[in-house]
Amino acid sequence: MKVEHLEERVKDYKVSIKTVVEKKILWETETRDLLLKTLNDIVKKYDIGWRVQALSWINTNEAVNITFDSFPVDLIDKTNLIPTYQFLQGGALVFSQSYSGDVNVFMLFPIPTNMNENETDADLAIYTPQNITEKVIIEKVDEFLKKMIEWEVPPIKDKVGYLK
Numbered sequence: 647m648k649v650e651h652l653e654e655r656v657k658d659y660k661v662s663i664k665t666v667v668e669k670k671i672l673w674e675t676e677t678r679d680l681l682l683k684t685l686n687d688i689v690k691k692y693d694i695g696w697r698v699q700a701l702s703w704i705n706t707n708e709a710v711n712i713t714f715d716s717f718p719v720d721l722i723d724k725t726n727l728i729p730t731y732q733f734l735q736g737g738a739l740v741f742s743q744s745y746s747g748d749v750n751v752f753m754l755f756p757i758p759t760n761m762n763e764n765e766t767d768a769d770l771a772i773y774t775p776q777n778i779t780e781k782v783i784i785e786k787v788d789e790f791l792k793k794m795i796e797w798e799v800p801p802i803k804d805k806v807g808y809l810k
Contacts, residue, residue: 669747672775681710684783713738739790749773753790
């Protein structure tokens with residue numbers, strides 16, 4: 647193989663770096679703000695004890711999530727009827743920008759005692775930043791709530807979240 651044959655790979659490499667940079671710029675200028683706005687609008691409209699967080703990890707990537715932070719205020723009277731009831735914080739829907747600039751969408755389940763390791767999270771999708779729309783965000787919140795409902799009230803035959 648001659649050095650000249652590397653020219654195409656060098657061009658491809660430059661294009662790949664440019665693509666990553668473009669995705670990261672789009673995240674910074676549009677996608678992150680859209681996620682924050684849409685998720686905050688959902689939290690304001692449906693007060694069920696969740697909040698929105700913007701996270702940044704050592705300049706490698708960022709994430710925006712919606713997480714269950716507290717028990718829904720309108721249900722506190724119900725929990726007072728059962729003093730031993732314990733609300734588990736921590737269920738979260740995460741939109742995380744990867745090194746490549748794509749957006750990984752996954753959810754984290756609350757972690758009670760005796761939980762199987764493979765049931766702590768669930769991958770939902772991977773999108774390019776330009777494909778994250780308000781519609782996609784709302785669909786993922788809907789999917790997150792469906793999975794959390796199943797986690798909270800699993801089918802009798804399969805106790806989600808606990809060792810068998």
